Amino acid sequence: MLSVLSYSLLLITYVTMYTYGLKNCDDNIRKKYDYVIGFYGHCGEVTITEPDVKDTQLYKLLKTSTKQMGMDVVDCNNPDPIGLCIRQTNIKDGRRHSNSQAFLRNVDRPNLHIVTGAYVEKIRRVADLPVGENIQDHFGLNLDILLDIPTMSLYNLSQENELLEYFFNRKGNYANVGTNLNLFLETERQNKFNWPDIQVFINDGLLRNGILDASKDSIMKTQEGNSAIQDGITLTVILLHPSSRGNIKLRNKKPNLNPAIDLKLLSSKDDVKHLIKGIRKIQDFVNTPALKAVNARIDASFENCLSVDKDTDEYWSCVIRNYGSPYIHSGGSCRMGMNGDPNSVVDAWLR
Numbered sequence: 001m002l003s004v005l006s007y008s009l010l011l012i013t014y015v016t017m018y019t020y021g022l023k024n025c026d027d028n029i030r031k032k033y034d035y036v037i038g039f040y041g042h043c044g045e046v047t048i049t050e051p052d053v054k055d056t057q058l059y060k061l062l063k064t065s066t067k068q069m070g071m072d073v074v075d076c077n078n079p080d081p082i083g084l085c086i087r088q089t090n091i092k093d094g095r096r097h098s099n100s101q102a103f104l105r106n107v108d109r110p111n112l113h114i115v116t117g118a119y120v121e122k123i124r125r126v127a128d129l130p131v132g133e134n135i136q137d138h139f140g141l142n143l144d145i146l147l148d149i150p151t152m153s154l155y156n157l158s159q160e161n162e163l164l165e166y167f168f169n170r171k172g173n174y175a176n177v178g179t180n181l182n183l184f185l186e187t188e189r190q191n192k193f194n195w196p197d198i199q200v201f202i203n204d205g206l207l208r209n210g211i212l213d214a215s216k217d218s219i220m221k222t223q224e225g226n227s228a229i230q231d232g233i234t235l236t237v238i239l240l241h242p243s244s245r246g247n248i249k250l251r252n253k254k255p256n257l258n259p260a261i262d263l264k265l266l267s268s269k270d271d272v273k274h275l276i277k278g279i280r281k282i283q284d285f286v287n288t289p290a291l292k293a294v295n296a297r298i299d300a301s302f303e304n305c306l307s308v309d310k311d312t313d314e315y316w317s318c319v320i321r322n323y324g325s326p327y328i329h330s331g332g333s334c335r336m337g338m339n340g341d342p343n344s345v346v347d348a349w350l351r
């Protein structure tokens, strides 16, 4: 599996496509998605792929549950993406096709100069702006859902056919990100757009079964191990529009010290409340007839919260604070805004 950060890939893809209107001409998903005018361009350096999961038992099952929740199966990059979608990724020949590979390596760009290893010690001050404020990050919680259908595990990944498939054909489960499906949920109507406020990464198996941790050593160990492990999927429930804001500051006047970063995660109580709403939606999802039919249940063995009454809002608040984590999507420290807005650093043209 390539990386748990496929969401960032998705996001970068989106930004790239939207900004440059680019799309790989060879890419056969282009035809399918062309109808969303303005969201997909034509022909470009970045490869966009969709994992081949349509025939899997898991996809078919979750599709039914999604419909039973009154939601649709959609395109993740649709202007209205609420529902279940197959994640689009940047994979070329079974490997991540990064922006750097697509746009910088092996491409001659006379108008672009990149200096690596450079260190800025002092720059002329041209304006006094709130650089470093407004930093924010996605925050989320992993929920294990146990299921009575076969799911992915390190045991499956360590099978010979899986390894051979990748080495000879650059295909199979090693050629995708391991988190192939995605749910966008709307728990609160926030504005006139149908913007999702909760994103759920649907991992192909339980993270504790090592699906994103297929190193050589762990594969060797697992090949000898047994296949009798618990089946299930880990859902990563993520708050998309956090209210908490942190900052990044210089420690002192020495420019070569690492900066002090304080994300102030969950400093806003609203964020916890909002995530609980997401968890409640997941509970509804797990209770849909299709998922109940395969004995779906949330494995809520969070030891640090045993003293709190199970399934109350206090319980989930304890779980979020004890077991949640940021998703390394920090941003916002150079806030974009209108000219003259004292809280903004750059305008819509990045000036």
Ligand SMILES: *[C@@H]1O[C@H](CO)[C@@H](O)[C@H](O)[C@H]1NC(C)=O
Pocket (backbone or CB within 6 Å): 150, 151, 152, 153, 155, 156, 227
């Ligand atoms: C994983 O391996 C087990 C044991 O061989 C098998 O029953 C199961 O179908 C496999 N899971 C998937 C998703 O292929």
